[in-house]
Amino acid sequence: MATRIKRGTSAKKGATRPKPRTAQRSRTNALLARLPFSEEQMQKAATIGILGILALGGVITAQFMGVPGMVQEEMALAAGRAGFEVKKVEVRNVDKMNELKVYEIVLAQKDRSMPQVDLEELRRQLTRFSWIADARISRQLPDTLIVDIVEREPLAVWEDRGRVMLVDAEGVALEPSPGQIDPKMLRIVGKRANTRIGDLTKLLDAAPALTPQVKEAEWVGNRRWNLSFHTGEVLALPEGEELSQAALVNFARMDGVNRLLGKGVTYFDLRDPERAYLRRPRSPAKPGGDALASAADQ
Structure with missing residues (x-):
């Protein structure tokens, strides 16, 4: 007797069936219900955010493509209405100067639309302060300006006609605050001596032991x-970069x-390249004891 074979496939036993979509939706709805705002509010916020980002991107693109200023301004205002406007300012790396001076400049941008903030102009305003060597300003969306300050490093104390300032390696005069004058810091004296700080550094580098x-x-x-010198002596050097360096090295x-410093001589004169002169303290027994003497005769 022939056996009939039934065509078609039957479902395998134990195969998992996909979960109904209604169950997944119910879990999502349950999670949304726990949030402190409604689904409608979330959709509205997302829409505003997307529109704001599009407006912000449109302004940047318009600036590069030379779109008329009125169009750029309208796009910037749209970004501001979407929440992209300055609400917070964060200043970093201010140590020696008065931080309030930085905030006075940057906070003038408060409540402005982010695209309307001229970062380069802000940088120019900040670098007018003597203590600021550079300023890096960036937008942190949606509402924060980040100001990263690069301060100048004082190298010496400059005295000129009763005025005392700090100067950096470029000779820029820095208005000191109380307590910033270090008594151990090198002091430079004289009119426009700050403009020669680079030459002085090069001169001293020629004799690092001194x-x-x-x-x-x-x-x-x-x-x-x-x-x-700290031991009280004065060394007079000749004019000219090469001559002064050679004299200092000598x-x-x-x-x-011979250990010249700390031995009672008050003044060394090396202005004459052929001879060195020195002066000893005035002797009570010899009123003329402070006359210059040749180092070659000592």
Whole structure:
């Protein structure tokens, strides 16, 4: 007897059936119900956010493509209405200068639409402060301006006609606050001596063994340096970069061999490249004891 074979496939036993979509929807609805705002409010916020981002992107694109200013302004206002306007300012890396001065400049942008904030103009305004070497400003959407300050580093104390300032390696004069004058910091003295700070640094680098012992450098007659040491002596150097460096190196060599500093001499004169002169303290027994003497005769 022939056996009939029934065509078609039957469902396998134990196969998992997909969960009804209604169950997934119910879980989503349950999660939404727990949130502190309605689904309608979420949709509205998302729509405003998307429109704001589109408006912000449109303004940036319009600026690059040269779109008329009225169109750019309208797009910027649209971004502001969507919530992209300055509400907060964050200032970073301010240590030596008065931080309030930075906030005074940047907070003028408060409540402005983010695209309307001119970052380069803000940077120019901030770098007018002597302490600020550079300022990096960025937008942190939706409502924050980040201001990253690069401060100048004081290198020396500059004294000129009773006025005391700090100066950096470029000679920029920095208005000091109370307590910022370090008595151990190198002092430079003289009219426009701050503009010669680079030359002075190069001069001292020629004799690094002497540099820690230099207390003060006086720019004399706008042409040469006198160096004063912590031990009280004054060293007069000649005019000219090469001559002054050679004289200082020669003095460092003599001090290394004979220990000139701290031995009672008050003044060394190396302005004559052929001879070195020195002055000892005035002797009570010899009123003329402060006359210059040749180092070659000592």
